[in-house]
Amino acid sequence: MTYTVNATGLRKTYGDHVVLDGIDLAVATGSVFSLLGPNGAGKTTLVRILATLLAPDSGTATIAGHDLLSDPLAVRKVISLTGQYAAVDEVLTAEENLLMMAQLRHLPRKLARQRVEDLLAEFDLVDARARRVGTFSGGMTRRLDLAISMIERPELLFLDEPTTGLDPRSREQVWGTVRQLVDDGVTILLTTQYLEEADQLADRIAVLDGGSIVAEGTAAELKSTIGGELLRIELADLESYGRAVAHLSPERTDERLLSVEVPTDGSPTEIVALLARLEREGLAVRKVTTVHPSLDDVFFTLTERSAA
Amino acid sequence: MTLSTAVLDSRVMVTRSVRRSFRDPEAFFTALMLPVILMLLFVYVFGGAMNTGGDYVNYVVPGLLLLCAGFGAGTTSVSVAQDMSNGIVDRFRSMPIHGSSVMVGHIVASVVRNLIATALVIGVALLVGWRPTASPLDWIASIGVVLLFVLAISWLAATAGLLLGSPEAANGFSMILMFLPYVSTAFVPADTMPSWMRGFAEHQPLTPVIETLRGLWMGTPIDHQAWIAAAWCVGILAVSVPAASSLFGRRTSR
Structure with a gap:
């Protein structure tokens, strides 16, 4: 089995406060791995470290074979981050957002245009293409966010609490979209505080609490541990x-x-x-x-x- | 990371920032109204009481221009800070794009906004009786000075926005930029101020820029002020540009 994420001993402290206390993590290629934990457990910190945004105090990791610390640029080429707060420009329209991101991925102009059209259709945003993202509902913003992440299929997609703050219907929609990405073979690292979400989407779940992984396994395995x-x-x-x-x-x-x-x-x-x-x-x-x-x-x- | 991708990324970011500038009608309207209102206020309300030798409008134009540039830079500072407190910067940072392209986008948009405001100041000034004596060469030189100053203050503002992080704090910084011209030779000569204030007014960076512009336009003596102005601007750039790049590029500790 190959692993898209391989992390050992990741540690991060802020002063006396230990946010991550030596995290070991292995995410199998093509799987959905969920980090489950309450607020303040260290989920977002871990994602920020793995997405090259934050330096760990100690520990190492490789993402799709690239060393996180020595070659962040290679890592950035194969990841896509959908943060806790939608990573879109609210002043621009959906179409402008997509085109901007396609250009930043250095797609040739014609290909970029085509990709934008495909993604607008695929993520059900054609009618909203010319609207400013600031006027979008939470679910639509999330869909755009995911569409941007799929401009070039990443080897690893981070979904940091993708449905926090969404109503149930939008949440179902986002889940549906995530399942499509899974079918496409994208490896996903999902953080969530909703157990149902991890149960619905993840192949493996790590329960993060107080900066440590307190349990790891499939949903069934975790359930069987408590009888x-x-x-x-x-x-x-x-x-x-x-x-x-x-x-x-x-x-x-x-x-x-x-x-x-x-x-x-x-x-x-x-x-x-x-x-x-x-x-x-x-x-x-x-x-x-x-x-x-x-x-x-x-x-x-x-x-x-x-x-x- | 090659130079051509840096240019490409920067171009995308410039498009983004310029677009954003023109999509906030309130801010845009304020930025356009400010030069007009200030000009009328200083020329027709305060101007009568000012004794600067000759028509006050001939004295006040460089100062108003810098005041508006300060306002423009404040906008830049706030929009950089807004960007930093928004999820989109995390996405930019986690993409294989050139680190400074986001900043370049902000700076170019800032310079564009400022040049529009500058043109407006000059246009309104001419309407209310400003009569510069500048030769074409002086005009070209003055445009160079304005560009250099606007570039420097934009980078400074962007750095402040990165450093301060929140739009509210950046707003505070822009207040400083707005008040700085009042304690310079923008509106009154420094020798009318108490001595302790005069020392500051004569040596703060805005004064040499104002004196240089006034000299180019009205023929007042410039002396070494042009060099001091250039040194300030280049100095600010030499600190701000690398500082902004490293502030933006660092793996944050947040």
């Missing part, structure tokens, strides 16, 4: 709830909702056995459901330390 499925039993009254807590050794309880959650492998045999047991104990049960751990659970479990 399997649970059977959630809502009791009808406080008395039954008390007995359920005493006898079923539940993993989680909620007195307000009168619910207990018991680990299960999800097989019918085990569920039937559990239900029979409830019957036998004479518990008044209102409702039984199965619960899958979500990335949210993973996230909260892993980042509990810093929140406490």
Whole structure:
């Protein structure tokens, strides 16, 4: 397997504040790698270092085989950065933005024009081509931002919180666009604070917290680290709830909702056995459901330390 | 990174900055109104009370020109700072483009705006009775002086914009540029000021530029003022150009 990003021991401090505490990172070529973490975890700092905008205190990295520190120019030729704040000129129109960026990529004039036309169509911006970007909605600005990134297909695309501040519909649209880029084979380093986003888009996820990677794996692997499925039993009254807590050794309880959650492998045999047991104990049960751990659970479990 | 890509990148950035200059109608209107209003104010309101020997308009034109250039440079400073606080600069920086092209774009747009304002000052001045005695050669020399000064103050303003980082702070800097002409020989001769202020007025960079322009246009003595003016401008450029390039090019610590 080849890796587009290979970083070891990246460290960055501001005075006494350690922002990145020795980050090792390997992003497989053609994959979507997500950095997931709360605000202030160091996601953007890491992206800025990998995009040649910020120098690390120590550590090394290669991007598509080019050394980040000794050959930033070669790195800049193969990356594209879509920052946390849309990297577009708001005073110019969509078309002017695209043409400007195409010229800065040194495309010959005719080819640049053609590319602009293709991208306007591809990213659904034809009707808005002559409008100033300042009048765009958040979703449109993001689409333009992504279109600019695709003027020349980059080997590595940074998407730094691409849907922060977008409404759900625009977010779906951006996700759709990102999936198209993935289908085109672009390697993507995505940062997000939305677990759903990482779950939806990423092949691998690294959970970043307090400047360190506290867990890494596929979404499924991360979910399995905090245990399997649970059977959630809502009791009808406080008395039954008390007995359920005493006898079923539940993993989680909620007195307000009168619910207990018991680990299960999800097989019918085990569920039937559990239900029979409830019957036998004479518990008044209102409702039984199965619960899958979500990335949210993973996230909260892993980042509990810093929140406490 | 070859010279031809540097030229190419700079050209794209010049187009961008000039376009942006003309898309802000309020700022553009202010920049055009300022010379007109100041000219009328100084000639017709203050002018009667001024005693500079001869018609006040013949005295005040170089100072007004520099005042407007200061205003123009302030605009440059703010727009550089705006750029820096916007996501687009991160994109430019992470692209394989020539580092100083963004700055070159800002500077060329700044010079263009300033030359328009200069032409306006001169036009209005002629309308309200300015009668320069300059020969064609003097005119050419004066245009050279104005260009050099505008270039220097634009680079200085751009550097300040990079250094200050926020549009608000850059706005503060442009206030300084706007007030500097008042403590020079722009509006009154330095010998009418208290001695402690006179020292500053006589030795600050605007005074030699004003005296040189006044000399070229009205035939007042220039002496060594032209050399001092040139030295100031070249000195400002020698510091600002490399400073701006390195400020823009550095991997930020932000």
